[in-house]
Amino acid sequence: MDRPRLLNRRSVLGLGTAAAAVLVTPGCSRGRSTEPAPAGPAKLVTGNKGGVYATYGAGLAKLVTEVTGVEMTAQNTEGSVANLKMLDAGTADIGFSLSDSALDAYNGLEAFSSGQLRFTALARTYDNYVHIVVPASSKISSLKQLSGMTVNVGPKLSGTKVVAERILATAGIKGVNMVNLDLDGAVEALKLKAENKGSKAGIDALIWSGGLPTKPIKDLQSTIGFRLVPIGEVAKEIALMRFGGYVLSSIPPSVYSLASAVETLAVPNYLLAREGLSDSWAWWTLNTMFRRQADLIKVHPEAGSLDARSAIATMPIPLHRAAERWYRNNHI
Template structure:
């Protein structure tokens, strides 16, 4: 056999091996997917395009698509209440939600007329209440919002829930505020154009849209007193804690006290256990990659993820976390 012929045979063998390995890898990847992934497409309820929910949801969707060969995408929504309604009705597979709104959802309280069949998959990170005003505003404290035009969050958002509770605790008459009910992107644009005096937002830090706003329009964050946090906890689900915005965030030259609330990834109670296990596998495996785009993802901790009360953990999540301890 000539040298050219031997080379041709060897090349064909190498190509054959490469193709076999590629096919084996593809088969292995697909075989790791639970058979319960039965729908053709899935959605994750995120939030507004300028917020952490949507960014996190988009990255998670891409990771789950690659890991389990399913078609899944993030949906723009009004926020926590909207997300919980969607996951409770089976419209979406997964949703991000504030802990307080999720507690209301399973209890059939607040914005929810009846309990929703929603369960938690993981506690992800804590969100922070932002009350944003322009740096040159004469508004110095929450009481100064009376009589002003301030967005208290979009309708059916978790922001709207917290805004009303905190203003009430601070003895600020919500009825005295003109509220255009804007989402985060609309609030940012309106503040930049001086069409509103301020806006409420609840999200991870840094929230991308607010960080971008601060680069062109200097902002301040109003302080949230510890006593207000205590009062809100006493009246509602005890889901809140006091925290602080660090110096340097959004260009701040001093730390400001605020209120934090945990954020959960939730699903419907009827979601198959195996699918939930797959989601958690993908979520934790991709944590570092997602954090490159969404810094809040780095806060995901397997030891803390199980603390989702009063929202019950999904049975598939319980199985996943127990298996990690073995």
């Protein structure tokens, strides 16, 4: 493997004022004034087009590239399960995952019962919220009414599918026709059903796990209109059964112009790294997330949820050693 190259004065000048400030401002890495730049490019895997993973990830990759002068590319995927498998296989360097999927993969449970996957953590980033979306004209108002309906549960390798199937199973709902569209496809299928009442085409509801707001869902209010189905009792049951992977929460009405808050599950998100990822890539990715947080918030407001005090809470998934050093040197 090539030896990491140091960012020299010429490199710093080429990065621009904002990026250079990350390098030279006292306290950026207390106890270590410089960090080697990565030796080669890196791949960050995200999620469905239009989702927060994809939006946040593209913005992060662009900023890390700007700061280091070494290319980081963002690649859309089906979501958490796909990302975890790619990290374990070494075909991706960094990726987002829902905590429940990550914990299952690390412990070799359920969808990952064929074997434990291995990766490290950079940070707990923000929380996803489970959305169960139905058209405003729909008669569906509870989970039980999904029985016999066509419901999108997310792509086959998504974290949404994991949590969606867990919710339906916990609620004891049978007879659901589950389909596996990506986010954009699910939104269009929901529109199709709402605009062609009585038609067998389209879907009756979509389940999505994402940050707030998820733009393709938010945009539905200006077309067919939508409501969110509350899952309070089932959410409590799942949160109690799986401590650490889920948090009982609610979606505020202001996020989607709803009539009231909707009880649901929140699922922490992790930014993970493949085993063996260079210290340079791990350190610069994490440093950029914190030092350029204001720029990332402009990309998506969920970037503002990153907090160093909670970012280290990824156990039992171990922090990458460079991430440990970053938090330690910044007195976290």
